[in-house]
Amino acid sequence: MKPDNSQTITIAGAGLAGALLATLLARAGWQVELFEKRADPREVGYEGGRSINLALAERGLHALRQAGLHEAVLTQAVMMRGRMVHFADGKTALQRYGKDDSEVIWSVHRGRLNLLLLDAAQAAGAKLHFHARLDRVDFAARTAHFVDERDGSTREHRFEVLIGADGAGSALRGAMNTLTPLGERFESLGHGYKELEIPPAADDGFRIEPNALHIWPRGRYMCIALPNTERTFTVTLFLPQKASDGVPGFDALPDAVAARALFERDFPDALANIPDFDADWSAHPVGQLATLYLDRWHLDGRAVLLGDAAHAMVPFHGQGMNCAFEDCVALARHIHAADDFNAAFAAFEAERLPNARAIQQMALENYLEMRDRVDDADFLLQRELERLLAQRHPERFVARYTMVSFRRVPYATAFERGRIQRELLIEATRGCSHIEDVDLAAADAMVLARLEPLHDSA
Numbered sequence: 001m002k003p004d005n006s007q008t009i010t011i012a013g014a015g016l017a018g019a020l021l022a023t024l025l026a027r028a029g030w031q032v033e034l035f036e037k038r039a040d041p042r043e044v045g046y047e048g049g050r051s052i053n054l055a056l057a058e059r060g061l062h063a064l065r066q067a068g069l070h071e072a073v074l075t076q077a078v079m080m081r082g083r084m085v086h087f088a089d090g091k092t093a094l095q096r097y098g099k100d101d102s103e104v105i106w107s108v109h110r111g112r113l114n115l116l117l118l119d120a121a122q123a124a125g126a127k128l129h130f131h132a133r134l135d136r137v138d139f140a141a142r143t144a145h146f147v148d149e150r151d152g153s154t155r156e157h158r159f160e161v162l163i164g165a166d167g168a169g170s171a172l173r174g175a176m177n178t179l180t181p182l183g184e185r186f187e188s189l190g191h192g193y194k195e196l197e198i199p200p201a202a203d204d205g206f207r208i209e210p211n212a213l214h215i216w217p218r219g220r221y222m223c224i225a226l227p228n229t230e231r232t233f234t235v236t237l238f239l240p241q242k243a244s245d246g247v248p249g250f251d252a253l254p255d256a257v258a259a260r261a262l263f264e265r266d267f268p269d270a271l272a273n274i275p276d277f278d279a280d281w282s283a284h285p286v287g288q289l290a291t292l293y294l295d296r297w298h299l300d301g302r303a304v305l306l307g308d309a310a311h312a313m314v315p316f317h318g319q320g321m322n323c324a325f326e327d328c329v330a331l332a333r334h335i336h337a338a339d340d341f342n343a344a345f346a347a348f349e350a351e352r353l354p355n356a357r358a359i360q361q362m363a364l365e366n367y368l369e370m371r372d373r374v375d376d377a378d379f380l381l382q383r384e385l386e387r388l389l390a391q392r393h394p395e396r397f398v399a400r401y402t403m404v405s406f407r408r409v410p411y412a413t414a415f416e417r418g419r420i421q422r423e424l425l426i427e428a429t430r431g432c433s434h435i436e437d438v439d440l441a442a443a444d445a446m447v448l449a450r451l452e453p454l455h456d457s458a
């Protein structure tokens with residue numbers, strides 16, 4: 001479709017996905033109206049909210065490149081070369097993510113990224129409306145009703161197409177669901193998270209290695225820390241909601257004193273760097289983690305969902321935003337290529353829904369890997385062989401993490417090839433304790449027999 005002046009695209013939610021999509025569509029010539037329930041963060045400051053920083057990887061960067069924003073974002077980002085694992089005995093080891101500094105992820109500040117995207121959307125010509133919470137939708141009359149939460153006033157907006165970028169609790173999804181069931185299922189992880197902060201050191205530098213994502217794996221739970229440009233780190237504790245079988249849970253940590261005792265036992269080196277631990281613990285809420293599955297994302301040509309509104313996932317692959325950004329590029333492409341919005345939304349759903357399922361599954365699996373496997377001998381041997389096979393067969397054997405984070409092959413392809421590779425690694429290292437014990441010729445033969453050369457998406 002070519003943009004024409006008689007048709008406006010209305011987007012609910014000016015978070016990360018909504019603001020980027022508005023930018024892409026407005027730059028392509030569409031008239032875009034973007035509605036956000038909160039105040040304009042450029043005027044009142046970003047409200048903060050959860051996960052203060054986010055890991056940005058190639059898929060997200062690629063989407064930002066399409067909007068001409070990657071350089072501006074990267075100037076505000078901190079490079080993370082790999083996982084810095086903090087073992088229970090206090091030792092640390094850096095496990096690189098990729099082959100060199102061309103394969104790294106970036107820690108970006110959620111609030112600053114949102115501000116930059118809002119500026120870009122506005123500069124591209126999108127009309128921004130703040131204090132406008134989507135409340136209800138009349139799909140027959142094509143009217144959306146927005147509420148200003150400051151005074152409860154409402155306004156009616158006529159739309160041709162409505163796009164839901166309004167996050168995991170999407171009001172548009174709720175409205176679509178009442179008209180036609182979307183097959184919505186929320187699966188709670190049973191684990192929550194709490195954020196704490198490591199401030200700068202006395203000399204104003206970073207207190208721990210800045211160019212890494214720090215992990216303190218402790219079996220059924222873990223802490224992570226991501227660097228910020230202010231030389232602080234956002235620390236996140238992931239823990240079961242309920243304590244059981246000697247494993248701590250948020251329900252058994254009623255106050256900062258109990259939480260401090262847990263940190264003294266399990267994360268003493270992290271605790272030593274969190275001087276305001278008690279205040280942080282008391283001030284920050286416990287966040288919930290869940291996966292949202294839908295069977296349908298669109299209502300003919302009238303409405304479609306994307307980002308967390310369509311497929312919220314647990315954060316352990318650092319891909320929720322990256323996936324949401326990839327959605328934006330895909331939706332803009334389908335709108336451009338299709339004859340009408342119904343065809344565009346159907347094609348978008350057909351392409352993206354299986355991929356969202358795949359990354360949702362990989363994100364769940366990554367929790368196990370991060371909290372339980374990064375310090376395990378079998379895992380480390382498999383990782384060593386993985387690196388070796390990736391060097392020997394760079395076109396065929398590409399580590400799953402690399403496919404997800406540094407390439408743009410569809411997530412579903414990364415998932416399927418990752419499964420084949422994992423079986424191969426287990427088979428090739430069976431009975432081996434050292435890399436020298438592995439029969440490399442046999443492993444090479446398995447790679448050639450089971451894996452075709454890998455090609456990225458266009």
Ligand SMILES: Cc1cc2nc3c(=O)[nH]c(=O)nc-3n(C[C@H](O)[C@H](O)[C@H](O)COP(=O)(O)OP(=O)(O)OC[C@H]3O[C@@H](n4cnc5c(N)ncnc54)[C@H](O)[C@@H]3O)c2cc1C
Pocket residue numbers: 012013014015016017018035036037038050051053054055056132133134135165166167168169170171172193236287306307308309315317318319320321322323324
């Ligand atoms: C602890 C944690 C860590 C994470 N770490 C990473 C990471 O490292 N890397 C990564 O890629 N992803 C990460 N994510 C996931 C990432 O935060 C989300 O996938 C991403 O924010 C989704 O963007 P979105 O625009 O779809 O939704 P959101 O960012 O939630 O934006 C939704 C917007 O809609 C607005 N809104 C809501 N309801 C309405 C309404 N009714 N009317 C109008 N506006 C409305 C909201 O105010 C908000 O501005 C993490 C998530 C969590 C919880």
